[in-house]
Amino acid sequence: MNYKDYLSITDEIQEALESGKPIVALESTILSHGMPFPENVEFAHKVEVVVREAGAIPATTAIIGGKLKIGLTSDELDLMCKAENVGKVSRRDVATYLATNQTGATTVATTMLIASLAGIKVFATGGIGGVHRGATETMDISADLQELAHTPVAVVGAGCKSILDIGLTLEYLETMGVPVLGYQTDDFPAFYCRKSGFGVDYNIPDAQTAAKIMKTKWDLGLEGGMLIANPIPAEYELDYDYMEKVINEALEMAKKDGIHGKATTPYLLAHIKDITSGVSFASNLQLAYHNAKVASDIAVEFAKLNK
């Protein structure tokens, strides 16, 4: 079998791929394991509207019925949001889920992989996974970082949460040769906060510059993707010290409950939402919409360059 036999691409996206129209990939782990039901249903649909309004075509990915799905129907989006018997699928899980016909939500790593197989070059998410705090002991480093190192997709995200060790995450990305570009910022954003205290490699002024950097990197045959770090809009930003306290509390709870491995990130996300009584969730939604808008602008510019 050819890898294409495993792909199930909607007609709209297939046509867009053939005619070089802008497409933005979206992940489903953010739906199934990153946001609560039923609030995630509105998000799943609305984020696709944001992409369309900016002139691109949304391509939410998932593993359903033994296929790598690119573009989900409304029912399939709802299935991922309900998340009953929907696993969290990172790169290592992909073949097993396909071969055993399990339903899986795609992480950043897996969404990049699927997007790349289909020829989609831009992907919008909330935040990426990275090097966890305490990783020097646990070795808990998200597969997202290796994917950024090897798979040619530009990921637009609001940096990463400080559930991670942001400094080590940036060191890892540097070692792996992954460009970290700040979208209209000198500061690497910390998800809920516009600044993490760490810098980015380059502050890029606009979507066109992002598209040019993508094209240049891949023209040169340089392996891997890039991270385009887009800060949360100022009006939705949360206080850094407050969020540090919340995150530390969530980390303590995870330790007490003996959480580790792939359960760690979903556990922390759910508890951060609870501790902040949903305030953090409102910010989470807004930054994800904003990432979808910026990713769409970049996809539009990238499509123009490749005409």
Ligand code: PSU
């Ligand atoms: N960080 C968030 N929200 C998320 C995730 C990370 O703020 O929803 C999800 C993404 O799908 C990401 C995954 O790819 O968690 C990382 O999981 P892990 O740390 O197990 O690699």
Ligand code: MN
């Ligand atoms: Mn992990």
